[in-house]
Amino acid sequence: MKRALTILGSLVGLVLLAGAGFVAYVQIAYTVDYPRTPLPAITARTDAATIARGEYLVHAVAHCSTCHGPADLMTQRQLDFRQPLVGGFTWELGPLGLFGSFTARNLTPHATGIGAMSDGQLARVIRHGVDSRGKLSPMMRIAVGPMSDEDLTAIISWLRAQAPVEARRPSYELGFLGKVAALDFRPRLDPPPAHVPEGELGVARGKYLAEGPAACVGCHTPADPIAGFARSGPLFSGEAEAEVDPTNTTQEIIAPNLTPDPETGHLAGWTEDVFVARFRAGRVIKGSKMPWEGFALMTENDLRSLYRYLQTVPPARRQVGRTVRPR
């Protein structure tokens, strides 16, 4: 008996030591410093056509305003798109906020916003996910999809054309799980996708939007947050795990499988017109993280293109269950 207790004691001791070692390792080994990430050669323009294209991207397709809008409107998830993008909404991510705390930045051209940032610095955080300090911006790296030089130019041109508003926002703070994730998490350095212009109707435009600026692929494909958000399952086969509904903690929400699998695909039986009408209806599930307010403003051609592209994705048999359900 005494001997068994001694062995148990040493085992517990070993586990504690290994745990402490892991904590120390993460604290020392994680990094968010990527100052040598190149600044894309993008220059803002001042012509009305480019600025108008930027407005469509910021509010609708790339849905920047659904994160950078005024914090009080964000909480209600009722966005008035004519409000200045002053930021201020804070996300406490992960169980007990252990991934960290992230506050949306002021995107108006005031010195407390993007006023002091160069076009290259703006382009770098949008394209590569590296901020003006040369540090990884995890939220930007995950939430914003890859986009063409043309679209990046249009977004920056629109931002530069807005009225400045003073509003200083804090930088993020990583929690312990955020540091574990940072061990494997890098800026995105892939070459940018080729531009497929608005007005084009078809699979190529849909693919560009879904894998690019609209970032559908990010939420609707399984990914492992601890392995640097690496893809962990078939393209568009649904989110890895359900997340607690922030507006009603007795239920959870999961992004469905959008592949054309006849049994487990969420869109089985949806016609193109049903798909377009669903987007026009906007938010149905209050606590959903999908930026329905922005997507509801997409042009009919873009919505039809998205539907046509999703029909061409390889069908993946993956049952994620009902999108909203009790926990």
Ligand code: HEC
């Ligand atoms: C899911 C929410 C989300 C979306 C969508 C989003 N952002 Fe951000 N963004 C953030 C957060 C949070 C921060 C602050 C992160 C930090 O502290 O590093 C940020 C930071 C920034 C910064 C400041 C970088 C710096 O160097 O200080 C810029 C510029 C920016 N975002 C632009 C955009 C643009 C343009 C879009 C649309 C293409 C966009 N964001 C979409 C959440 C978002």
Ligand code: HEC
């Ligand atoms: C920030 C994460 C996120 C992004 C980006 C996102 N989705 Fe979703 N999507 C979800 C979640 C979560 C749900 C389930 C809750 C709901 O229906 O709102 C969902 C549901 C859906 C549904 C089912 C709606 C219903 O009524 O049953 C469709 C269709 C869909 N998404 C398509 C898309 C397309 C197309 C894009 C890109 C244009 C996209 N999603 C981008 C998270 C996201």
